[in-house]
Amino acid sequence: MTDSTQNVRLDGRGVLEIVPTRKGEQWSSGRITTVRSDFAPPPGGVLRIEASIALPEVTGAGAAGYWPAFWTLGASLRDGYTGWPGVGELDIMESVNGRDSVFGSMHCGVLEGGPCREPVGLTSGPQPCASCRTEFHTYAVEVDLGADEVRWYLDDRGYFRVRAEQMDRRTWRQTVDHGVFLILNVAIGGTLPLADGATAGPATEPGRPMRVDHVAVRTREG
Template identity: 55%
Template sequence: MSASSASSGIPRPRAFRRALLAVVATLGLAVTAATAATGSANASAPTPPSGWTQVFADDFDGPAGSGVNTANWQYDTGTSYPGGAANWGTGEVERMTSSTSNVSLDGNGNLRITPLRSGTSWTSGRIETTRTDFQPPAGGKLRVQARIQMPNVTGTAAEGYWPAFWMLGAPFRGNYQNWPGVGELDIMENVQGLNKTWATMHCGTNPGGPCNETSGIGNSTACPGSTCQSAFHTYAMEWDRSVSPEAIRFYVDGVNYHTVTANQMDATTWANATNHGFFVILNVAMGGGFPDAFGGGLDGDTEPGHPMVVDYVQVLQSGGGGGTTTPPPSGNRDAYSAIQAESYDSQSGVQTEATTDTGGGQDIGYVSNGDWALYKGVDFGSTAATQFDARVASGAASGVSGLVEVRLDSRSNAPVGSFAVGNTGGWQSWRTVPANISAVTGTHDVYLTFSSGQPADFVNVNWFDFAH
């Protein structure tokens, strides 16, 4: 589902920039070569194939009528993200809730997201993973898959139905203004009860740009064997960093029907859309630009109460080697060598972008109050570090500034050191700023946190290190 927003590669104040989209051909489906379309309605997530490891799974086991596991998922409620575009940026008309009337387990190992109508008002459900770090290792692969039966409704009764299984780039969370530059991968999308699934990658700038926004780079196909609405099918996305050019492939029941490769766009657009983690979303929208493009949205013939049924969601990882943007194993970061800011293990609110600083590569930008980035396993050794250095740049407006803080092991711990930064002459005008810190030894998870008295972006960070 498209999260509409104008975007550029240069951080600037987060004013409201998002417009409602007439999404014409977005989103997607995908599959693994695993569970068939037919069969049990409560199959377990399959055992990973040889060479793959499972990094996330939810079989949606639990009592009938209960909510989702909030350790895995968070509810999106209302009609927008906080401060984000109205109607979720797509023109859909429902109000999302956390009510078990809209989002619940069925007691048989399935999740049901059910749109309901009261008078002329619609409610439905939208959940997203709490984790935002799903990405392949350098030189490896990531597979994200789900076994889903679309709402079993067709014809005029299906007008306005818009179920989807998709992913958004981690920098979107907490920002909500940087779409489509941060990337969107639509693994399964359907409208109007058609026997068809769409897969799409969104990236670049909106409208137009290298990724043809707002439509994105997409394709569609009929569900094999049985219709999308009458049976379960497995939809998957496989993101492959073991090949050149890097590729993102989409599947339904193991059939690869759409692929996007890095050479379909410029290197900066691809990097901005992929050099970070992603989170997974499941939802059923009602009405909006995409249904409108296929015959119109909700009307008096639309029948409420037909759920999207999700058997499982699974994330697998395979292979991988070294890479400057892939986090090292815990304990393998040297506190006294430059730690590239874009190599975070997880983050909230920041976005990677190309930098013109010496050595090139990426920096993290769009940084404002409340944002953070985590770097696991930083080894300070037995001789205490007493200084922190960071390579920063800022094009913030006059009077806009904030703190770059270092916290150890928990974002709730007090900073061991910080420094203030304001305008340095531009978002790519770099300087190295030192700060004293409390003495630190041993191995720690390091959080860079950012605080300011106002909401505007105030800093970019290229790298940081520590000194004795």
């Protein structure tokens, strides 16, 4: 990841673009994180995190290795703590290899196995989204301490949830009951595209941005 404006830029109309580029065989891309790491639900209330995103407009062999994502990590990772996945990770949106689908996941507990079946995590499985590359769609997660669950949404359609009863109480609190910071990035290559059957190669096309129209964080009392 770099701080180059070739990789992270505004398009002149208020849209953030995260752009993978290639020089020879060397790829670079961009990652944006929030300065704040204290986004948390109020006691017994709800934290909602959302973004309007258009995925990189590339498919087939040209998309091999593309891995756009919108996600959160527990605040303690900012302080040098190395206890992943125990600090909690919420993948609000991921997509790989230019598929016509997205998915959400929770990572928690311990490696290997544990209540979140790491390193895979508790995942929604692929959600069809044929227009997610050509149009903006809203991806959201709600951490609801009152209902003891986390919910994932695509354009306000709930498609996945994880409940506290799926793990012990200590693990649940360590996963969701604290501050987080937000991350937007496009990786090239890595474990998830490879698990889907592809990785970056000579045919992978550089310069296809993930576009972000807005990011919003809201809370409501329980």
